Amino acid sequence: MNIPLRIKATDRTPMLEYNPKELTFSMVGVSVPDDAKSFYAPILSWVEGYVKNGITDQLTININLDYFSIQSASILLKILKLFDILPNVVVNWYFDDPDTEEIGFDLADMLRMKFNLIQKNPENYNEN
Numbered sequence: 001m002n003i004p005l006r007i008k009a010t011d012r013t014p015m016l017e018y019n020p021k022e023l024t025f026s027m028v029g030v031s032v033p034d035d036a037k038s039f040y041a042p043i044l045s046w047v048e049g050y051v052k053n054g055i056t057d058q059l060t061i062n063i064n065l066d067y068f069s070i071q072s073a074s075i076l077l078k079i080l081k082l083f084d085i086l087p088n089v090v091v092n093w094y095f096d097d098p099d100t101e102e103i104g105f106d107l108a109d110m111l112r113m114k115f116n117l118i119q120k121n122p123e124n125y126n127e128n
Contacts, residue, residue, distance in 0.1 A: 005046055014065060016043055018050075025083075026062040027076075036071035044075070047082045056087055064094040064120070073103070080111055089113040096120040 005025075009015035014029035033039040061083060068076065083089050091113055093104035101117060108115035 013039055023057055024060045024062060026064070028064045030066050031068040031072035033072070036069065036075055040075040044078060047079055051082050051085050058088040058090065059083065059086060061089060061091045063091060077107065077110070080107060084111045084113050090116065092116045092118055094118050094120050
């Protein structure tokens, strides 16, 4: 699917981008929209269209969220489950605290795609 996706970040929503040349899908920033369902509805539709095309090239999903709400986490899982249908998907899950790291581990256990857990700032990481 060569349809790029680019949604600019706000103070409450993440930057979302699909780069068809690099085959990357990225979510960066914070995700605490007032209405997560409405905000993510077009993204879910876009992902469904991407998956229906049955692309077998490797897709890299970069998730670098500083903070996200419970509603956003639920929709993020839906997005990842849609992508999980494809055969060659790798997720780079960026974290900087134990809670976000644990969520990455939990998602990796729920999905069959490869997960790379990447510590953003190892020198500032606090396990307590």
